[in-house]
Amino acid sequence: MDKLDLVIRDGLIVDGSGAPPLHGEIGVDEGKIVEVSKGSTLQGDIQIDASGLVVAPGFVDIHTHSDFSLLQNPKAESYIRQGVTTSILGACGRSCAPINESKKDLLIKDIIGYDPQVPLTWRSFADYLGEFEKRGISQNIAAFVAHNAVRIAVMGYDERAASKNELEEMKSLVGASMSAGAIGLSTGLAYPPGSNADTDEVIELAKVAANYGGIYFSHLRGTDGDFLRGAREALEIGEKARLPVHMAHFCGFFGNFEETQRGLSLIRDARNRGLDVTCDLYPYLAGANPLMAFFPPSIFNRTQSTLRSEFQDSNLRSECAKEIHNSELGAFWFNKPETANRIILFDLYAASNQPLKGKSLAEVARLKGMQVVEATLSVLAEEGENMFNTGIICKWMEERDNFAVFREPFHMVGSDGMALAPYGQLASFKFHPRAYGAFPRVLRKYVRENSILTLEGAIQKMTSMPAKRAGLLDRGLLKKGMWADLTIFNYDEIRDTSTYERPNTYPQGIEYVIVNGELVIESGEHTGKLPGRVLRHGASTRS
Numbered sequence: 001m002d003k004l005d006l007v008i009r010d011g012l013i014v015d016g017s018g019a020p021p022l023h024g025e026i027g028v029d030e031g032k033i034v035e036v037s038k039g040s041t042l043q044g045d046i047q048i049d050a051s052g053l054v055v056a057p058g059f060v061d062i063h064t065h066s067d068f069s070l071l072q073n074p075k076a077e078s079y080i081r082q083g084v085t086t087s088i089l090g091a092c093g094r095s096c097a098p099i100n101e102s103k104k105d106l107l108i109k110d111i112i113g114y115d116p117q118v119p120l121t122w123r124s125f126a127d128y129l130g131e132f133e134k135r136g137i138s139q140n141i142a143a144f145v146a147h148n149a150v151r152i153a154v155m156g157y158d159e160r161a162a163s164k165n166e167l168e169e170m171k172s173l174v175g176a177s178m179s180a181g182a183i184g185l186s187t188g189l190a191y192p193p194g195s196n197a198d199t200d201e202v203i204e205l206a207k208v209a210a211n212y213g214g215i216y217f218s219h220l221r222g223t224d225g226d227f228l229r230g231a232r233e234a235l236e237i238g239e240k241a242r243l244p245v246h247m248a249h250f251c252g253f254f255g256n257f258e259e260t261q262r263g264l265s266l267i268r269d270a271r272n273r274g275l276d277v278t279c280d281l282y283p284y285l286a287g288a289n290p291l292m293a294f295f296p297p298s299i300f301n302r303t304q305s306t307l308r309s310e311f312q313d314s315n316l317r318s319e320c321a322k323e324i325h326n327s328e329l330g331a332f333w334f335n336k337p338e339t340a341n342r343i344i345l346f347d348l349y350a351a352s353n354q355p356l357k358g359k360s361l362a363e364v365a366r367l368k369g370m371q372v373v374e375a376t377l378s379v380l381a382e383e384g385e386n387m388f389n390t391g392i393i394c395k396w397m398e399e400r401d402n403f404a405v406f407r408e409p410f411h412m413v414g415s416d417g418m419a420l421a422p423y424g425q426l427a428s429f430k431f432h433p434r435a436y437g438a439f440p441r442v443l444r445k446y447v448r449e450n451s452i453l454t455l456e457g458a459i460q461k462m463t464s465m466p467a468k469r470a471g472l473l474d475r476g477l478l479k480k481g482m483w484a485d486l487t488i489f490n491y492d493e494i495r496d497t498s499t500y501e502r503p504n505t506y507p508q509g510i511e512y513v514i515v516n517g518e519l520v521i522e523s524g525e526h527t528g529k530l531p532g533r534v535l536r537h538g539a540s541t542r543s
């Protein structure tokens with residue numbers, strides 16, 4: 001055989017299929033894997049000595065929110081350094097396209113970390129995907145067409161069912177996006193504007209995605225309350241629209257193990273009925289949210305200055321507290337002591353609030369001698385212009401529940417994070433440690449330290465499973481003919497270093513990351529290369 005572009009020698013090959021590891025070498029030429037064998041006979045222009053290292057397919061993240069941040073910094077620092085070579089965008093109903101000019105400002109409200117320095121020059125989903133190709137990216141991406149974006153384009157944040165015409169308009173946007181290469185439809189039915197849609201609307205839109213061979217991805221309705229109700233709805237949508245279903249961050253709340261088990265049984269039963277159902281969950285027990293995310297839309301939709309004056313006045317404050325208590329979301333989060341104990345104030349900006357950092361809402365209420373909601377509102381009044389940024393950590397899971405989900409064969413790893421970098425604009429984000437650490441954390445905590453998963457089982461959940469789920473049939477496995485996306489790491493040293501206190505730190509132990517045959521991480525450092533591609537649905541089966 002002639003000299004190849006790249007040869008990786010003497011590594012422990014974990015091929016992504018779940019099969020036991022084998023020692024050997026991998027040959028890469030013109031961006032693809034051309035040889036996987038036990039020998040050491042290949043010659044390459046570049047040769048990597050992988051002795052003592054694990055060679056795996058590049059990780060595929062089925063659940064990210066890098067829709068905008070990847071345009072801000074195409075190097076995908078916090079993900080490529082975890083070994084993630086493909087990120088799926090448009091999760092949980094949120095995306096940056098399609099855009100209806102007259103509703104553009106409303107869409108901006110739904111874009112995580114929007115920054116006017118990246119102008120929204122595209123309108124269609126096709127042009128949005130093209131934007132990544134224009135700029136170049138260090139990792140591959142594929143994307144869902146997102147329900148929120150589609151609904152905002154047609155009816156803004158209107159709290160009502162769609163009219164017949166509006167539904168037709170939404171269907172045609174979903175159709176256009178699918179034909180431009182979306183891998184399916186995603187929804188976030190737990191929060192506005194997705195929560196304004198009824199089940200029938202989603203079924204009709206999912207049918208359009210089904211016609212193109214797409215899947216249905218859901219951040220469940222009522223995840224913040226009754227997650228089983230949300231799961232049943234997602235399964236109903238899959239069954240009526242006839243398409244595979246993927247449920248995001250799937251786990252019961254607050255250590256309610258019975259509920260977690262019932263949720264997992266719902267999936268098992270549906271799979272036994274023939275429905276193709278999977279889920280993802282990240283390897284952390286707490287989420288990080290803006291505190292305002294727990295308020296009903298009637299409060300959330302008011303302007304900051306209105307809210308500030310209402311929260312400062314004790315009479316108006318108790319009116320707001322009542323409004324929150326009477327809402328479904330508010331009743332769930334603020335009426336129970338077990339919840340107030342699990343919500344910890346974290347990102348506080350006002351000097352007067354600093355002593356409250358790290359305290360639970362229950363403690364804050366005790367200190368202020370107020371009810372939980374009123375105490376929360378008085379904290380927000382102090383925050384003033386930062387009230388929408390005031391962040392909390394919510395310890396919503398117990399380890400037992402989390403591990404139970406990870407043990408299921410239909411679970412895959414999804415970070416639910418966004419591509420960030422500890423420099424430039426994105427450094428100001430204090431998001432969640434998962435944006436920098438989710439994948440290495442699984443290998444450290446779930447494989448090496450707790451033996452919840454085998455190495456090959458964990459790699460499968462990070463590579464071939466999500467690739468297959470996203471319809472990317474030529475990625476996720478180390479096999480002849482597949483695209484050469486690879487992650488090479490030291491098993492004993494791989495670990496996450498990001499924490500809730502210091503979320504913006506890179507993981508350790510990942511030596512090389514290769515995307516489409518090109519080195520993006522070399523000896524632990526970013527080469528600056530941008531070999532990532534936009535992966536359009538159907539393209540991998542056609543070529």
Ligand SMILES: [Zn+2]
Nearest residue numbers: 091092248416
């Ligand atoms: Zn999400």
